[in-house]
Amino acid sequence: MATLTETPPPASHDQPPEFRTPRYRRPLGIGRDQLTMYGVLAVLAILVLAPVVPTLIQSVIDRPLYEDGGVLTLEGYRALFTDSGFGEVIWNTLLFAALTTVLSIVIAVPMAVVVVRTRLPGGRLVALAMQWPFFISSLILGFGWILMYGPAGFISVQFEQAFGGVPWNLYSIPGMAVTEAVALAPIAYVFCANALRQSDASLESAAQVCGAGPVRILFQVIVPMLRPPVVYSSILIFSMSVETLSVPLLYGQPVGISVFSTFLYKNGLQSVDPDYTVLGAASVVILLVTISLVALQAKLLKDAARFVSVRGKATRPRKLELGWVKYVSVGFIAFYVVFGALIPILGLVFRSFTLIFTPLRNPFDFLTMKNYETVFQFESYRQSIVNSLIVAGVGSVLVSSLAVMAVMVARRSTFRFGRAVEYLALIPQSVPGIIIGIGFFWAFAFAPFGSGTLLQGTLGALIIAFGLRALPSAFGSVAPSIMQIGQELDNAARVSGADWLMTFFRVLRVLVTPAFAGALVLTFVIMLKEYSPAVFLSSADSNILGTTMLELWAQGRTGSVAALASIQIIITAVFVALAGLLMKGKHHA
Amino acid sequence: MPELAVKNLKKQFGDNTVLHDNTFTIEDGEFFTLLGPSGCGKSTTLNCIAGLERPTGGSITVDGTTFVDQEKGVFLQPEERNLGMVFQSYALWPHMTIAKNLALPLNIRKVDKAQQKTLIHDALDKVGLADLSGRYPHQLSGGQQQRVALARALVYSPTMLLLDEPLSNLDAKLREQARAWLKRLQTDLGITTVYVTHDQDEALALSDRIAVMSGGHMMQVADPHSIYERPATPEVAAFVGRCNFFQGKVEQSSGNVHTVRLEANGEAVHVDADLDVAPGQGVTVAIRPERLEVVPAGSEVAGTNRLDTEVLTSSYVGSHYEYDVRLGHQVVQVESQRPGLSGRVQLVFEPAGALLYAEKVELSAEERDLLTVS
Numbered sequence: 028m029a030t031l032t033e034t035p036p037p038a039s040h041d042q043p044p045e046f047r048t049p050r051y052r053r054p055l056g057i058g059r060d061q062l063t064m065y066g067v068l069a070v071l072a073i074l075v076l077a078p079v080v081p082t083l084i085q086s087v088i089d090r091p092l093y094e095d096g097g098v099l100t101l102e103g104y105r106a107l108f109t110d111s112g113f114g115e116v117i118w119n120t121l122l123f124a125a126l127t128t129v130l131s132i133v134i135a136v137p138m139a140v141v142v143v144r145t146r147l148p149g150g151r152l153v154a155l156a157m158q159w160p161f162f163i164s165s166l167i168l169g170f171g172w173i174l175m176y177g178p179a180g181f182i183s184v185q186f187e188q189a190f191g192g193v194p195w196n197l198y199s200i201p202g203m204a205v206t207e208a209v210a211l212a213p214i215a216y217v218f219c220a221n222a223l224r225q226s227d228a229s230l231e232s233a234a235q236v237c238g239a240g241p242v243r244i245l246f247q248v249i250v251p252m253l254r255p256p257v258v259y260s261s262i263l264i265f266s267m268s269v270e271t272l273s274v275p276l277l278y279g280q281p282v283g284i285s286v287f288s289t290f291l292y293k294n295g296l297q298s299v300d301p302d303y304t305v306l307g308a309a310s311v312v313i314l315l316v317t318i319s320l321v322a323l324q325a326k327l328l329k330d331a332a333r334f335v336s337v338r339g340k341a342t343r344p345r346k347l348e349l350g351w352v353k354y355v356s357v358g359f360i361a362f363y364v365v366f367g368a369l370i371p372i373l374g375l376v377f378r379s380f381t382l383i384f385t386p387l388r389n390p391f392d393f394l395t396m397k398n399y400e401t402v403f404q405f406e407s408y409r410q411s412i413v414n415s416l417i418v419a420g421v422g423s424v425l426v427s428s429l430a431v432m433a434v435m436v437a438r439r440s441t442f443r444f445g446r447a448v449e450y451l452a453l454i455p456q457s458v459p460g461i462i463i464g465i466g467f468f469w470a471f472a473f474a475p476f477g478s479g480t481l482l483q484g485t486l487g488a489l490i491i492a493f494g495l496r497a498l499p500s501a502f503g504s505v506a507p508s509i510m511q512i513g514q515e516l517d518n519a520a521r522v523s524g525a526d527w528l529m530t531f532f533r534v535l536r537v538l539v540t541p542a543f544a545g546a547l548v549l550t551f552v553i554m555l556k557e558y559s560p561a562v563f564l565s566s567a568d569s570n571i572l573g574t575t576m577l578e579l580w581a582q583g584r585t586g587s588v589a590a591l592a593s594i595q596i597i598i599t600a601v602f603v604a605l606a607g608l609l610m611k612g613k614h615h616a
Numbered sequence: 617m618p619e620l621a622v623k624n625l626k627k628q629f630g631d632n633t634v635l636h637d638n639t640f641t642i643e644d645g646e647f648f649t650l651l652g653p654s655g656c657g658k659s660t661t662l663n664c665i666a667g668l669e670r671p672t673g674g675s676i677t678v679d680g681t682t683f684v685d686q687e688k689g690v691f692l693q694p695e696e697r698n699l700g701m702v703f704q705s706y707a708l709w710p711h712m713t714i715a716k717n718l719a720l721p722l723n724i725r726k727v728d729k730a731q732q733k734t735l736i737h738d739a740l741d742k743v744g745l746a747d748l749s750g751r752y753p754h755q756l757s758g759g760q761q762q763r764v765a766l767a768r769a770l771v772y773s774p775t776m777l778l779l780d781e782p783l784s785n786l787d788a789k790l791r792e793q794a795r796a797w798l799k800r801l802q803t804d805l806g807i808t809t810v811y812v813t814h815d816q817d818e819a820l821a822l823s824d825r826i827a828v829m830s831g832g833h834m835m836q837v838a839d840p841h842s843i844y845e846r847p848a849t850p851e852v853a854a855f856v857g858r859c860n861f862f863q864g865k866v867e868q869s870s871g872n873v874h875t876v877r878l879e880a881n882g883e884a885v886h887v888d889a890d891l892d893v894a895p896g897q898g899v900t901v902a903i904r905p906e907r908l909e910v911v912p913a914g915s916e917v918a919g920t921n922r923l924d925t926e927v928l929t930s931s932y933v934g935s936h937y938e939y940d941v942r943l944g945h946q947v948v949q950v951e952s953q954r955p956g957l958s959g960r961v962q963l964v965f966e967p968a969g970a971l972l973y974a975e976k977v978e979l980s981a982e983e984r985d986l987l988t989v990s
């Protein structure tokens with residue numbers, strides 16, 4: 028027996044102790060591993076299908092889903108394309124999305140080239156500054172822009188005084204596109220900058236040896252290299268602007284310009300007697316558009332990945348000397364950051380501390396904390412801050428956990444439907460937030476035994492809907508970190524007797540924690556900024572920051588909006604800073 | 617007693633067939649090695665035994681227990697096979713101390729704490745690391761990590777030990793010591809062991825039997841001596857040890873002794889080999905560098921086969937000299953104890969010192985460039 032081997036082990040084969048080989052029970056041939064995996068698949072399938080299926084059904088039923096006696100009809104689609112003005116909506120959406128895309132690329136590409144490939148003073152600072160949209164929602168950006176550049180905006184009025192007129196009109200499709208492009212350009216920037224960092228510098232060296240000047244190298248070697256990231260980010264930005272609600276709602280609503288999202292908003296929320304069949308049909312059409320865009324994007328990304336992997340080892344990119352072009356570029360970047368983001372946002376924050384905000388009177392004479400007092404005085408405003416925190420706090424934990432499980436099943440198991448799990452986790456990326464809102468609204472109305480009414484109008488409903496929105500980002504952030512953990516660690520645990528589930532809980536859980544924490548921070552911030560599904564799902568008790576701000580904005584209570592917006596920015600910043608400190612501390616320990 | 621029987625093992629990844637219907641058995645207590653170049657399917661074979669991969673076809677049985685049988689749809693999960701495995705990266709769980717690493721498989725087997733303690737101590741003692749049980753993996757050297765991985769694989773007395781290139785991350789000197797140590801340990805424990813390596817020296821030194829693999833096929837399964845002395849194919853001869861290959865034509869045969877005219881220089885040599893060949897047939901003569909003797913031209917050394925050649929390069933490698941000599945357009949590698957040869961020399965070898973194959977040896981373009989001179 029084992030106790031005998033305390034003396035130096037003899038060279039004989041003493042009988043080794045026999046242990047029970049681990050056995051795992053499999054009632055009906057399905058063990059707990061399989062059960063968990065099917066469970067993850069089922070949860071994802073229900074989450075994804077819950078908003079989509081009722082929408083599909085609603086689009087072909089002649090009355091609201093929750094009413095009895097519905098009859099199958101295509102009337103919704105007919106009405107949509109004949110007398111609902113949907114044709115103009117399509118045209119507006121395409122124009123807005125196309126303009127936004129072009130402008131974003133025009134902003135992002137030169138910036139990426141200059142920052143990555145030239146000796147630019149403060150290049151790192153720019154790279155850092157380009158992360159601002161992570162902290163600030165486009166709703167808040169829209170508020171800021173209107174306060175500054177709107178018809179009665181601070182800068183517009185000043186400009187008018189100096190030059191006798193304003194050559195821009197924010198409340199137009201180009202105005203919407205410029206604002207949206209400012210918010211989305213960082214996406215294109217990140218893709219282009221990464222491509223430029225990875226690309227092979229020897230190509231340029233070769234061109235240089237052949238005597239090509241820097242400007243020539245730029246146009247003949249570097250710019251062609253940017254084609255894949257530009258194509259990919261264009262499609263991404265296009266599909267994001269097709270579904271965005273904030274800017275079109277703030278700018279378009281007052282002057283009657285409708286795009287997809289505001290069409291749904293108006294017909295679903297503001298009409299006295301909403302025609303749900305037409306609403307369903309419109310949702311289905313919009314879904315088709317966004318899903319095809321995302322499918323195209325996925326296909327291109329796959330090809331792009333192939334394109335990148337062909338290249339050998341990445342060499343350190345060579346920096347070009349651009350001379351005077353450099354100073355033009357610095358000026359351009361500074362203009363973008365200062366006028367696009369800094370002034371509107373600082374203006375909004377400043378607005379929260381003053382009673383009157385116009386260049387006609389000195390705003391410093393009216394400094395006050397009253398806006399904040401109002402916000403904290405009224406129970407419903409205060410509640411919306413707390414609600415936002417609850418939704419983001421609880422939601423981020425739930426969605427990050429789900430993402431970790433989904434990645435484990437999709438990438439770290441031999442589950443037959445692993446692929447399906449991955450697709451289900453990524454599909455919500457292609458569903459506009461407002462459709463998720465409408466879809467869950469119908470799903471709750473449709474759910475069997477009235478179980479939906481338990482969720483309808485509660486924070487639970489928002490957590491589910493926002494969580495689904497944030498799931499693809501969570502999955503995308505968790506997957507690479509988990510893939511970095513060597514597969515042999517799992518294999519070692521499996522061979523030594525742990526089943527898949529035990530391998531996860533005993534071995535991988537601790538190793539996955541940083542990935543989980545990263546996803547937690549990301550999804551918290553995303554869910555704190557999110558609001559579009561809530562416009563259909565919130566009740567008076569479950570308002571969140573975004574919906575409350577919209578309401579106050581509609582009432583013209585700009586000061587309170589500014590205060591709430593500032594609070595949201597501060598919460599985000601503090602949370603990210605704290606999380607950064609915590610993770611750093613953990614890392615050093 | 618654990619005897620492993622693998623029948624028609626087949627594995628495909630998509631359209632890519634990685635294992636082609638391999639059949640072999642491993643005896644109880646045997647040290648069995650899968651040897652072959654990188655990518656030939658060694659790890660895949662081992663993973664099929666461990667249950668980490670599910671084969672596309674075939675069956676694996678250990679001591680009457682079916683691990684997998686694709687025809688019957690049987691598949692035992694890796695955790696139910698009670699095997700011990702050591703990975704190339706060691707795969708020690710980085711957030712657990714050494715003792716915790718060893719305790720996990722025991723916890724799973726519901727061994728009580730007191731017994732766990734003795735078992736862990738014994739296992740670490742076997743690998744000479746009993747005093748390091750409180751350390752974390754990153755605090756150990758590569759060699760120590762490798763031994764801990766082995767202790768972890770042994771602590772629960774598995775029925776079989778699987779090792780996937782366990783020494784390949786150690787530096788050369790340490791690797792040789794670890795090899796001898798591993799051999800002693802395995803002999804002491806008498807545990808059936810399947811070992812994967814691409815290092816032929818390791819395979820020859822450690823194994824009771826070796827399976828030489830190439831492109832998903834098992835070329836030869838035999839003891840080290842047979843593998844080296846009587847390689848079944850030129851490929852095996854080339855992979856296990858070094859070998860010179862000469863193309864030629866059979867002129868005549870008497871019994872097992874065949875006269876072959878070499879393409880390289882047009883001379884005839886005698887080869888003693890148990891191979892059915894007809895006069896006029898194209899063959900390959902294979903001779904290992906140490907079976908060739910190199911002597912200055914004109915010296916009187918007995919030998920049946922003598923080839924006139926010229927020294928191209930000579931290098932001193934410590935225990936002996938290595939000469940590259942020219943035979944026609946072909947470069948021939950020779951090992952010799954004679955120092956300082958240059959100019960015209962003769963190669964001498966016995967008919968039994970050469971091997972004869974009916975198949976032609978296809979050199980890769982790179983090898984061809986290296987082994988021909990104008």
Ligand SMILES: Nc1ncnc2c1ncn2[C@@H]1O[C@H](COP(=O)(O)OP(=O)(O)O)[C@@H](O)[C@H]1O
Pocket residue numbers: 629632634652653654655656657658659660661
């Ligand atoms: N998961 C996998 N998917 C596709 N191909 C694989 C996978 N694992 C291994 N292969 C392929 O199978 C072949 C054999 O791999 P492997 O058994 O790891 O080789 P070895 O261990 O002998 O170096 C290789 O060509 C490898 O590319």
Ligand SMILES: [Mg+2]
Pocket residue numbers: 655658659660
């Ligand atoms: Mg291998």
